[in-house]
Amino acid sequence: MVAHVATTAYLGLEARAVEAQVQIAPGVPAFNLVGLPDKAVAESRERVRAAISAIGLALPPKRITINLSPADLPKEGSHYDLPIALGLLGAMGVIDAETLAGYVVVGELGLDGRVASSPGVLLAALNASARDLGLICPAAQGPEAAWAGDVEVIGAPDLLSLLNHFKGTSQLAPPLPGEVEEPVAGPDLKQVKGQETAKRALEIAAAGGHNLLMSGPPGSGKSLMAACLAGILPELTAAEALEVSMVASVAGTLEGGKLARNRPYRAPHHSASMAALVGGGFKVRPGEVSLAHLGVLFLDELPEFQRPVLDSLRQPLETGTVSIARANAHVTFPARVQLIAAMNPCRCGHLGDAALACSRAPKCAADYQAKISGPLLDRIDLHVDVQAVSAADLSLPPPAEGSADIAERVAAARATQSERYAGETVRTNSEADGELLDAVATPHDAGRKLLGQAAEAMRLTARGYSRVLRVARTIADLAGSAGVGRVHIAEALSYRRQPPRS
Structure with missing residues (x-):
């Protein structure tokens, strides 16, 4: 039988x-x-x-x-x-x-x-x-x-x-769906003194799902601001929560059948291997970039990661998926993440301070930053320099605006994008591309002229050009503007990485 x-x-x-x-x-x-x-x-x-x-x-x-x-x-x-x-x-x-x-x-x-x-x-x-x-x-x-x-x-x-x-001697009761986890409160942006430019970049990143790189000396608040991002992002929708839970289920980290409505926030150490970051191993398992699907992947001390490990993120950041090839099978995991990275400008961290900078400045900065490949940097939408915090800044009263206020504006911008992309596979501005991006983010004449001039002066790649349009579209959404104007293009350009000097 x-x-x-x-x-x-x-x-x-x-x-x-x-x-x-x-x-x-x-x-x-x-x-x-x-x-x-x-x-x-x-x-x-x-x-x-x-x-x-x-x-x-x-x-x-x-x-x-x-x-x-x-x-x-x-x-x-x-x-x-x-x-x-x-x-x-x-x-x-x-x-x-x-x-x-x-x-x-x-x-x-x-x-x-x-x-x-x-x-x-x-x-x-x-x-x-x-x-x-x-x-x-x-x-x-x-x-x-x-x-x-x-x-x-x-x-x-x-x-x-x-x-x-x-x-039929005894019956097992059918299980009920697991509970929905209560939102976990993280750090509040009221704890951040000064750093208005960085906080503005953080707001834009949250509103459009954009990648962000913060560069600044030690102790300037980069890690704190990254941790605050979770408090201004909108909760997962029911469909998104199911997607995230499927990844957690395969990884074996879904405890008690609880669905989380908070967006994932993963912060691997810079010693992480390629398999740990993008997935793989002897038994193929999702890596950090997949465990952060629809959430945030925070890479602190970015240049300290092994260069091949960082470069393995290029394809996931572009496509939103990770494909792991094996001799007997191809395994694909979702990886639609928002990359938030932080780094010191050089190994000593005090490039801009002549009193504290090491004797190898500025060459040490060039060597240190060269650990990050140009193609990876080109995939980061927002680049912001975080200034050192002085004792005078720390003595200031807390800012009037905190995470709750910024979260309201972010939620309104995300709602605009949800309505705009209804029926599309795109969720946020950061995912728009091709004809769809042209349809929703083509700037007015003055903005188009400025973008053309900047593209030549800044030597923007085709990818960089598209990413400026995406960021400008998000800035316009935060301002409640139906179209993309010159002022939105100008602010988006201010967050692009400047080309190295000849």
Whole structure:
């Protein structure tokens, strides 16, 4: 007899249909597992054997063959334990095999029969919904799976409870969707003394989803302002929260099925490897740029990152996705992030202060800044110099305007963009391109003339030219202007990186 149990394999945020085919046949006792399993899947034989023994049953002394179909698709992870165990019980006649045919099954088994959590349950639930099937998953992840909508979810705490549920002796209650996390308050921009230009750039970046680079001496407030960005960004919409949760589910960081409405804020250390930043590794997992999807990726001490690691961000910043190529598969993760970076102007950090600058100035600044490639800098919309904070600045009273006031203007600008791009795949001005960008951001005659002159004088690339238009469109949105004027172009140009002097 052959029992069939549906399960899934994860490739990025795609859940591929997999079938666990279990056959118990006469012959020399054996337990064979085929279908390109990795080590974690191959070890499921011992976990399944022990879990079935823990509920008082024993595997028959026959030849057991388990095939994970399709056989040419690599299988990774421990979530195949439960479908293999249920397939065995179905082949043994303990569970009705036809009943199992109506469910997608995922979950790791403990040696005592408990069903432990495994990454990717939300994706499995969405896959089950698309296949018009129910889902059997760990009880701890039932609230996560319930967010998939119209799908029957059975959350199993252990193998014995699941058997009793199917036999009708006791019923497992359907799980409710997890809670929505309350917004977490971060630092307020009222804590920042002075730095009006930088705060204005931060507001523009938040309103249009633009990338921002702050350069200034140590202690000038760059990291504090970056941390304040979360407090002025609008909350995630319901659809965006589901996107972010799918990434967290694959990464195994979605706890208790809670959906977060705060935008992700990731700040990896400058020692991060390429796999940690963009994803990959032996078992392909999302990196920091994907975990920050629809949120903020903050890179402090930007030149201290390895140059190849930084350059690996070029494609994600341009396309909003990360494609990781392997010999047997291509995995794609979303990576629509807002890059906020901070750096000192040179290694000592005091380039503009003759009293504190090192003896190698200004050559040290050129060497230090050369660690960041020109193509990466060209993908950053806003470049702002942050000035040192003096003792007199610190003695000033807090500014009258804080994060709440700026957040209102940002929300109004984002609402304008949502209305403008309704029906498009674009969410913010930073994503507009091609004919769409020309349609919404073509400046008036005076602005077009200024932009043409500046493009020649500043040697703007085609990418830089488009990014100036995007920033100008955001500035106009903040001002409540339907069109893009000369003043908006002028301010956008003031935030572009100046070309090096000949």
